[in-house]
Amino acid sequence: MTEPARPTSERIWFAYLGCVAIVAVAVPGGATPGHDPLAFLLLHAGLAAAVFASHWLAVHRSHDAARVPRAALAIIGLPAVFSGLCWLLPGVHPEPYELTFLAFDRTWFGTDAGHLVEALPPFVVEVLQICYFAFYGICVASALAAALGTGKAAFDRAVLRLVGGFLASYLGYLLVPTLAPKVLLQFEHEVRGLWLTPWLRTTIDKGEANPWDCFPSGHTMLTVTAMVSLWQWNRKWFRWLALPAVLLIVSTVLLRYHWTLDVVAGALLAWPVLRLCDWLADRDGWPRPAARVTPAGT
Numbered sequence: 001m002t003e004p005a006r007p008t009s010e011r012i013w014f015a016y017l018g019c020v021a022i023v024a025v026a027v028p029g030g031a032t033p034g035h036d037p038l039a040f041l042l043l044h045a046g047l048a049a050a051v052f053a054s055h056w057l058a059v060h061r062s063h064d065a066a067r068v069p070r071a072a073l074a075i076i077g078l079p080a081v082f083s084g085l086c087w088l089l090p091g092v093h094p095e096p097y098e099l100t101f102l103a104f105d106r107t108w109f110g111t112d113a114g115h116l117v118e119a120l121p122p123f124v125v126e127v128l129q130i131c132y133f134a135f136y137g138i139c140v141a142s143a144l145a146a147a148l149g150t151g152k153a154a155f156d157r158a159v160l161r162l163v164g165g166f167l168a169s170y171l172g173y174l175l176v177p178t179l180a181p182k183v184l185l186q187f188e189h190e191v192r193g194l195w196l197t198p199w200l201r202t203t204i205d206k207g208e209a210n211p212w213d214c215f216p217s218g219h220t221m222l223t224v225t226a227m228v229s230l231w232q233w234n235r236k237w238f239r240w241l242a243l244p245a246v247l248l249i250v251s252t253v254l255l256r257y258h259w260t261l262d263v264v265a266g267a268l269l270a271w272p273v274l275r276l277c278d279w280l281a282d283r284d285g286w287p288r289p290a291a292r293v294t295p296a297g298t
Helices: 008-026 037-060 063-087 097-109 113-119 122-133 135-149 152-175 197-207 218-233 235-254 260-283
Strands: none
Touching (some): 008 063, 008 152, 008 260, 037 063, 063 152, 097 113, 097 260, 113 235, 122 197, 122 235, 135 218, 135 235, 152 218, 152 260, 218 260
């Protein structure tokens, strides 16, 4: 049995859950439609119980024993807390931040950036939409590839980085709740791809319980995080996913899901959040993964 691990991941979870619980209790929300702090607190209490169970395993069993619960918390808990934010937003900050981002886009591009997609061939739009839809798959793939390329220690670090990045982006939504261009603006032409684009866009829209999810761009922030992990621990998968990752980030603006400043903020925040997660893991004695074991020529 390996040595008990200090619960870095669980500390990050508890810090996030504590912050948002304080906001839920302290901010009345006025008469904002859908504001339901009780439902929000009940959801997060359930998640806190799951995090405590993972914490117990990490402290009283081993680092290995906590690995699967931590991954399960990431897969199930992160979408849950994201959706739960709809019960607080925009009651926390009712200001229409999206109008500021809209003004920047119009100054920068001379028009609404969402119009740029209308000049693209349908095939290109289809590829961009598929890449955007593959976001969670790229995140999961980065953790699995880290394990395949370098081992369990790299997998643990990759999952920790993703959890820290996702939760940091959710705090951004809480501080700066912002609607997307596709919600705020009326476009004469819909986004036109080929076969899958309409279904993918409808599926994404139906799956988003929280529409105030623009700043910072989590798609950008976590894609950058995932690609850094791949660069460090599995260069072969990095080469496979580099182009889809770039197209994913480009698609966030072209397909009207994000404002330009959302993407800039997501890209700039990725590195400090990633380094903070690594520093916390090092401080808590997590095993350090090798730089890379995948042969450079593969």
